[in-house]
Amino acid sequence: MDSRYKDGRRTTEAAVAGMIIALIFAGKHSSTIVSTWTRACLLTHTMFLDAVVEEQREIMRKYKDNIDYNVLSKMETLHSCIKEAGRMHPATLGLIHQTQKNITVRTKEGSEYGIPKGDTLVNLVMLTSKLSHIYKDPEVYDPYRFHPGREEDKVGGKFSYAIFGGGSHACPGEAYAFLQIKIIWSHLLRNFEIKLTSPFPKTDWSKFVLEPKGKVLVNYRRRRLESN
Numbered sequence: 001m002d003s004r005y006k007d008g009r010r011t012t013e014a015a016v017a018g019m020i021i022a023l024i025f026a027g028k029h030s031s032t033i034v035s036t037w038t039r040a041c042l043l044t045h046t047m048f049l050d051a052v053v054e055e056q057r058e059i060m061r062k063y064k065d066n067i068d069y070n071v072l073s074k075m076e077t078l079h080s081c082i083k084e085a086g087r088m089h090p091a092t093l094g095l096i097h098q099t100q101k102n103i104t105v106r107t108k109e110g111s112e113y114g115i116p117k118g119d120t121l122v123n124l125v126m127l128t129s130k131l132s133h134i135y136k137d138p139e140v141y142d143p144y145r146f147h148p149g150r151e152e153d154k155v156g157g158k159f160s161y162a163i164f165g166g167g168s169h170a171c172p173g174e175a176y177a178f179l180q181i182k183i184i185w186s187h188l189l190r191n192f193e194i195k196l197t198s199p200f201p202k203t204d205w206s207k208f209v210l211e212p213k214g215k216v217l218v219n220y221r222r223r224r225l226e227s228n
């Protein structure tokens with residue numbers, strides 16, 4: 001509350017309250033939505049569901065029930081499944097930024113566009129994450145597209161995968177979000193057999209963040225995943 005901006009202005013209560021609301025929103029809502037889309041995608045693509053269950057088994061063989069930072073970093077298949085759910089169903093419709101200097105944008109065909117300082121640029125992530133010259137069969141849920149040898153998220157440069165934004169205002173919570181979602185999924189996969197009992201959800205376009213429309217109903221059955 002006592003901090004000041006570079007030009008000496010005091011921080012206002014409204015600004016602090018706004019930042020706290022933004023952090024709660026950014027830190028909770030987006031992760032919840034990506035977890036839900038991951039669930040819908042995994043439960044309708046049993047090949048990948050089986051792959052993440054098998055990955056948990058292998059990890060349990062080595063690390064037993066322990067789940068810490070090191071163990072979570074071994075969950076590469078689960079990581080890709082979450083990342084792919086985020087690509088197909090980005091939580092954010094688009095990124096909106098104001099240019100700080102005159103810039104030139106070059107298209108892949110070689111045309112150039114000058115964009116003056118102060119203009120507003122919008123990256124419609126829901127479209128750019130489905131470009132077919134970057135992502136092969138973009139409408140297909142295929143987590144292996146990120147794996148070594150393919151790495152489609154790097155085909156168009158460092159902003160190809162912009163689900164968490166990019167540049168100086170990129171999401172600072174990305175790594176933490178993956179940890180959160182992987183912890184949730186590790187617990188679910190190890191302790192429940194899960195089935196989707198409602199149809200694959202449609203996107204609710206009326207919301208600020210692109211959550212599934214209506215209820216995503218799931219049937220849980222307790223189980224104890226054995227490592228052998």
Ligand code: HEM
Pocket residue numbers: 023026027028030031034086091092095096162163164165166168169170171172173174176177178
């Ligand atoms: C899967 C979960 C998440 C997604 C999809 C997500 C996505 C995004 C996106 C698209 C932006 C805007 C980037 C831009 O404007 O270029 C952003 C910004 C931000 N996110 Fe996240 N986020 C997630 C989780 C989190 C978490 C867990 C936290 C904090 C614990 C967090 C904190 C923030 C903050 C503080 C910003 C503003 C950064 C700035 O303007 O400099 N996010 N996030």
